[in-house]
Amino acid sequence: MVSFCPVCGKPVYFGEKKRSLGRDYHPLCLKCHKCKRQLTAGQHAEHDEKPYCTNCYMRDFGPRGSQKPVARTFNTTAS
Numbered sequence: 676m677v678s679f680c681p682v683c684g685k686p687v688y689f690g691e692k693k694r695s696l697g698r699d700y701h702p703l704c705l706k707c708h709k710c711k712r713q714l715t716a717g718q719h720a721e722h723d724e725k726p727y728c729t730n731c732y733m734r735d736f737g738p739r740g741s742q743k744p745v746a747r748t749f750n751t752t753a754s
């Protein structure tokens with residue numbers, strides 16, 4: 676049974692697959708989509724079928740899964 680890597684779209688064969696969060700990845704593909712850091716199976720986040728490290732995930736998508744980056748207002752009205 677061959678499954679397909681969600682990162683590169685190529686087939687993942689039994690001997691090389693790295694299963695994480697219900698998907699099969701190539702060992703080299705299991706890295707953060709953003710910072711390319713190597714990820715540990717089962718210990719990362721994912722978004723849009725792409726694996727992310729928790730740091731990038733939290734920064735980009737936030738704790739509630741919002742896709743909009745958190746706007747930081749620096750010109751706050753001084754009280």
Ligand SMILES: [Zn+2]
Pocket residue numbers: 680681682683684685700701704
């Ligand atoms: Zn792959």
Ligand SMILES: [Zn+2]
Pocket residue numbers: 707708709710711712727728729730731732
């Ligand atoms: Zn990352």
